[in-house]
Amino acid sequence: xxxxxxxxxxxxxxxxxxxYQVYPRSFADANGDxxxxxxxxxxxxxxxxxxxxxxxxxxxxxxxxxxxxxYDVADYRDVDPRFxxxxxxxxxxxxxxxxxxxxxxxxxxxxxxxxxxxFKAALAAGPGSPEREKFIFRDxxxxxxxxxxxxxxxMFHGPAWTRVTEPDGTQGQWYLHLFDPSQPDWNWDNPAxxxxxxxxxxxxLDRGVDGFRVDVCDALVKAPGLPSWPHLNLGVVxxxxxxxPPMWDQEGIHEIFRRWRGVLDxxxxxxxxxxxxxxxxxxxxxxxxxxxxxxxxNFAYLETKWRAEDLRATIxxxxxxNGAVGAPTTWVLSNHDVIRHxxxxxxxxxxxxxxxxxxxxxxxxxxxxxxRARAATLxxxxxxxxxxxxxxxxxxxxxxxELPDEFREDPTWxxxxxxxxxxxxxxxxxxxxxxxxxxxxxDTDTTWLPxxxxxxxxxxxxxxxxxxxxxxxxxxxxxxxxxxxxxxGELEWLPDLPEGVLGFRNGSVAVVANTxxxxxxxxxxxxxxxxxxxxxxxxxxxxxxxxxxxxxxAG
Ligand code: TEU
Numbered sequence: 001x002x003x004x005x006x007x008x009x010x011x012x013x014x015x016x017x018x019x020y021q022v023y024p025r026s027f028a029d030a031n032g033d034x035x036x037x038x039x040x041x042x043x044x045x046x047x048x049x050x051x052x053x054x055x056x057x058x059x060x061x062x063x064x065x066x067x068x069x070x071y072d073v074a075d076y077r078d079v080d081p082r083f084x085x086x087x088x089x090x091x092x093x094x095x096x097x098x099x100x101x102x103x104x105x106x107x108x109x110x111x112x113x114x115x116x117x118x119f120k121a122a123l124a125a126g127p128g129s130p131e132r133e134k135f136i137f138r139d140x141x142x143x144x145x146x147x148x149x150x151x152x153x154x155m156f157h158g159p160a161w162t163r164v165t166e167p168d169g170t171q172g173q174w175y176l177h178l179f180d181p182s183q184p185d186w187n188w189d190n191p192a193x194x195x196x197x198x199x200x201x202x203x204x205l206d207r208g209v210d211g212f213r214v215d216v217c218d219a220l221v222k223a224p225g226l227p228s229w230p231h232l233n234l235g236v237v238x239x240x241x242x243x244x245p246p247m248w249d250q251e252g253i254h255e256i257f258r259r260w261r262g263v264l265d266x267x268x269x270x271x272x273x274x275x276x277x278x279x280x281x282x283x284x285x286x287x288x289x290x291x292x293x294x295x296x297x298n299f300a301y302l303e304t305k306w307r308a309e310d311l312r313a314t315i316x317x318x319x320x321x322n323g324a325v326g327a328p329t330t331w332v333l334s335n336h337d338v339i340r341h342x343x344x345x346x347x348x349x350x351x352x353x354x355x356x357x358x359x360x361x362x363x364x365x366x367x368x369x370x371x372r373a374r375a376a377t378l379x380x381x382x383x384x385x386x387x388x389x390x391x392x393x394x395x396x397x398x399x400x401x402e403l404p405d406e407f408r409e410d411p412t413w414x415x416x417x418x419x420x421x422x423x424x425x426x427x428x429x430x431x432x433x434x435x436x437x438x439x440x441x442x443d444t445d446t447t448w449l450p451x452x453x454x455x456x457x458x459x460x461x462x463x464x465x466x467x468x469x470x471x472x473x474x475x476x477x478x479x480x481x482x483x484x485x486x487x488x489g490e491l492e493w494l495p496d497l498p499e500g501v502l503g504f505r506n507g508s509v510a511v512v513a514n515t516x517x518x519x520x521x522x523x524x525x526x527x528x529x530x531x532x533x534x535x536x537x538x539x540x541x542x543x544x545x546x547x548x549x550x551x552x553x554a555g
Contacts, residue, residue, distance in 0.1 A: 014211075014272045014294050014386060015328040016487025017054040018478060019104065021390045023336045024061045024083055025069065026429045026449070029442025036429065038084035040442065042092045044432070045099055047460065051394055051471075052478030055102035057213050057274075059336060061089070065115050067182035068156075068411055069336070069427070071106075071215060072113035076200040086207075093208045102210035104274065109197055110216045111183040118196075119184050122175075126167050134193055135184050136176035136222070137164075148174055152247065153232040155179050157415040176226075178219055178247060180411040188220045188256065201263045211264070211272035214293070218277035221252035234354055236278045236299050249283055257292040274330075281314075281321035288327035295386055298330050302338065303353065306345050306372050306546075308502040308515045312493070315383065319491065322385075331380045333373075334390040340426045343399035345372035356410070356421035359402040370396045371546045374473060374535035375513060378548035379502070381477045382511035384489045389474075392430055395458045396470035399425040400449070407449055424449055431459040476533055480550065484509055484532070497522075501543065505553070512538075513548040528554035 028040030038061060048056055060070035061083040070080070079086050096103045112119060118134050125131035127139075138149035140163060148161035155178055162181040166172035176185045186193050201212070218237075223246030231240055237248045257273070264271040275287045275296035284296045304314045322329040333341040338353040346369025347362070357363070373396060380387055403425050405413070410422025429447040432440030434456040438447050456462070463469035481487055486506050494503035500516035509532060514520050519542055526540040529551040538549035 010270055013054065013102070013270060016384070017102075017386045018052070018381070018481070018487070019055045019057050019274075019386065019388050020048055020051070020053040021057050021059065021335060021388060023059045023069075023391055023427055025059075025066075026427050026441075027391055028430065028432070029438070029444060029447070032443040033082075034438075034442065034444045034446045035082055035448045036441070037082065038079065038088040038092050042088070042095050045092075045095055045101065048101055049099040050475070052475055052482070053101070053389065055104055055210065056096065057104040057388070058106060060106045060108060063115075064113055065182065066409075067113070068180050069409070071108055072111070072115075072180065072183045073108050074113040074115035075117075076108075076112075076197075077203045090207055097208065103208075104211045104213055104272070105204055105209050106215060107197075107200070107212040108215040109186065109188075110219045111177060111179060111185045114182045114184060116184075122184075123164055124167060127173050132173075133190050134187055136187050137173045138176070138226075140174050145173075146171070149176075150226050151228050151230045152176070152178070152226070153230070154181075154415065155232070155234065156411045157232070157417075157420065176222075178216070180415070182411075186220075188252070194256070194259065198259070198263055201260060205264065205267050205271060209271070210269065211274065211294075212260075213274045213276060214260075215276050217257070217275050217287070217293075218249045218253060218279060219247055220256055221250040222247050223250055234352065236280060236303055237283075238280065249277070249279055254286065254289075254292060257287060261291055261293070281318045285321035285325050285327065288322055289325045295328055295330050297332055297335075297388065299332070301380075302332050302335075305350075306376060306515050308500050308513070311379070311502055311513075311515070315491070319384075329383075329385040330388060331383055331385060332388040332390075333376055333380060334393050334426070335388070336390065336427055337423050338426065340390070340393065340397060340399040341376060342366075342369045342373035342393070342396050343401060345369045345376065346398075354412075354423060356412075356423055356425050357399060357401040358405065358421045361401070363401055364398070366398055368546070369398065370470070371536065374470060375515075375546050375548040377474070378477060378533065378535045378550065379511060379513045381481050382486055382504075382506060382509065382548070382550060384487060384491055384506060386487065390426075392458075394471055394474040395431070395460065395463060397431075397455070397458050400428045400452050401425060402452065403428075403449065409449075428452070428455070431455040433461045434459040473533070473535065477550075480533055508553055510551040510553055511548065512543055512551065514543040514545060517545045519544045526551050526553070530554075 025036045027036045028044045029036050030039035062073045063075040063080045064070045093103050122131040141147045148159050152160035154160045161174040163174045227246050273293040275293045278299045318329045343364045346364030412422035429441040463471035489506040492505045497503045498520045503512040529540045532550040532552040534549040536544050536547035
C-alpha cells in the first residue's frame with residue numbers, strides 16, 4: 001500500500017531530495033581485494049549522513065561478468081560475490097534506514113548479460129524457439145545471411161548486432177544489442193519478459209528498497225520493423241533531418257512505466273522510479289506524467305555549458321516541461337558515465353562527455369575546473385527540485401585524465417579501435433584518508449583502477465572540518481538548502497544583472513552566479529542582504545569570477 005492508501009500522510013520526500021550516487025566497485029573495499037563491496041559501503045554510510053543527503057542510489061551490484069561495469073546483469077535477484085551477499089545488501093539497507101537515508105537500486109531492463117540463464121537458454125534452443133523470443137533475434141541479410149539485419153550502431157561503436165553459432169555448429173541468426181555484444185536486448189513485446197521484471201521489482205521492494213533508477217528506460221520498445229538508422233547519437237537524443245531515432249522514446253514505453261508504478265504503489269512507504277533517459281525536457285516530461293515515473297535525470301542540464309544564458313534557457317525549459325505535468329525537475333552535474341564536472345569545467349573547448357580524456361590529450365586547468373565546479377554546484381543546489389550527486393564530487397574530485405590505457409575497461413575503448421577512451425576516468429576508487437593504504441579505500445596496494453597520487457590531497461580526512469574545503473561547502477549547502485526550503489521553493493529570475501551573471505530569487509534567498517572570468521559589481525541592490533554561502537569569497541556587492549553566492553535577503 002502506498003502512503004495515501006494506508007492513511008499515512010505522504011511526504012513526497014523525492015520532490016526536493018538530494019540523492020547521492022554510489023558506484024559500488026569504487027566506493028570502499030572492506031575485504032582488501034582492491035574492489036569496492038557492499039560491506040565497504042555500509043561501513044562508510046556515516047559519511048553520507050554527515051554530508052546531509054536524503055538517499056543513496058547504488059549502481060548495479062548484481063552477479064555480472066562486468067563487461068560494462070555491472071550494467072550487464074546475469075541475475076537480477078542476487079548479489080555478485082565480488083560485492084558480497086544478499087545478507088550484506090539487507091544489512092546495508094537496514095543501516096541506511098537507521099541513518100535516515102533511503103536506498104535506491106539500479107534496474108537494468110533494456111538488456112541483460114550474455115551470462116544470464118535466459119540468454120544461454122535462447123542460444124541453446126535455436127531459431128524459432130520460445131526461448132529466443134525473449135530477445136531480439138533476426139536472420140542476417142545478404143546472400144548467406146552474413147550481413148547484420150539492419151544498420152543500427154552500438155552505443156559503444158560498431159554494429160548493434162552479433163551473429164551466433166547455432167547449436168549445430170553453423171553460423172546462424174543475429175541478436176540485437178544497443179550496447180556491448182555482452183548485453184543482449186530483451187524483447188519487451190514478450191509478456192514473459194514483463195512478468196519477470198515485475199518479479200525483480202518485488203524482490204527488491206520486499207527487501208525494503210525505496211525505489212529504482214531505471215537504466216536506458218527509453219530504449220525498451222523499438223519501432224516496428226526496426227527501420228534503418230545509420231547514425232550514432234551519443235548524449236541527449238535529438239531528431240536528425242527531422243526524424244527521430246527508432247530505438248529511443250517510442251510510445252510503447254509508457255504502458256510499461258504505468259505497470260511498474262502500479263507495482264510500487266502497492267507497497268507501503270513512498271517508493272520511487274527515476275528515469276535514466278537522455279531526452280530533451282519536453283520528452284522527459286512525458287515519462288514523469290502522473291501514474292508513470294516520479295522523476296527523471298535532467299541530462300539537458302548536465303550537458304549545459306557554464307554560460308549564464310545557456311543555463312537560464314535549460315533551467316526554464318526544464319521547469320516548464322516538468323511543471324506542466326506536476327513533476328519535480330531534477331538537476332545533475334556528474335555521474336559514472338561522464339567526465340567529472342571538476343575537470344569538464346577546466347576546459348574552454350567543447351568536450352564529448354562520455355569520451356573520456358587520455359594522458360596525451362590536452363589536460364584540464366584543475367584550479368579553474370574546481371572553482372567553476374564549486375560555483376556550478378552551489379547554483380544547482382539553489383534550484384527548486386531534486387538533485388543528484390556523484391560520489392567524490394563532494395571532494396571536488398577531478399577526473400583521472402592520465403589513466404594509463406592498459407587499465408581501461410570501458411567497452412568503448414576496445415570497440416572504437418582504441419580511438420575513444422571512455423568512462424573509466426570518472427570511476428577511480430574514492431580517497432578517504434591521505435596517509436592510509438589506497439588512500440583509505442581498502443587495505444590493499446592495488447586498486448582495480450589505479451588512483452593518481454594527487455587524489456590523497458582530496459581525501460575526506462584532508463577536508464573534513466577544514467574551513468573553505470569543498471566537502472564543508474557541500475555540507476553547509478545541504479544544511480542551508482533544507483533550512484531555507486530551497487528544494488521546495490520557486491524560482492523567480494532577477495532582472496537587470498550584468499552580462500554573464502545569472503540570478504534568481506528562491507524564497508528568502510537570492511542565488512547569484514557569475515559565469516564570467518571577471519569579477520562583477522552588483523552595486524547596492526543587495527546592500528541589505530547578507531552572504532549565506534559562497535563558492536568563493538563573495539559579498540552582496542561583488543561576485544568574483546566563476547563564483548556563486550547565496551544572499552539572504554532582508555525582510
Ligand atoms: O547509460 C546510458 C548512456 O549513458 C548513454 O549511452 C545513453 O543511452 C545515450 O547517450 C543516449 O543518447 C546507461 C548506464 O548509465 C551506463 O553506465 C551503461 O553503460 C549503459 O546504460 C548501458 O547499460
